[in-house]
Amino acid sequence: MRTAAQLSQVALAAELGYSTYYLGKIERGNANISCDVMAAVSAYFKMSIGQFWTYAENLSKTAIVKK
Numbered sequence: 001m002r003t004a005a006q007l008s009q010v011a012l013a014a015e016l017g018y019s020t021y022y023l024g025k026i027e028r029g030n031a032n033i034s035c036d037v038m039a040a041v042s043a044y045f046k047m048s049i050g051q052f053w054t055y056a057e058n059l060s061k062t063a064i065v066k067k
Contacts, residue, residue: 001041001045001055002027005045009024012041012044015044016037016040016041016044017040018040022037033056038052038053
C-alpha cells in the first residue's frame, strides 16, 4: 500500500510516529506488526483493520507463491 501510494518509508514513519527501522522490519517480514501500528496504518489508508488484515494476508499468499 505504501509503495502503491508512492509514499516513502520515511514519510509514512513520520506521519505515523514510528521509526523507519521498525516499519522496514515489518515490511521485510522480520518483525510482527503490533496492534497499535496496524490500527495506525489502516486508519492512514482509510480502511478497517479487517480490510488491512485481508490485504496483508493476500499479499503474504502472493509472496509464498513467488518463492
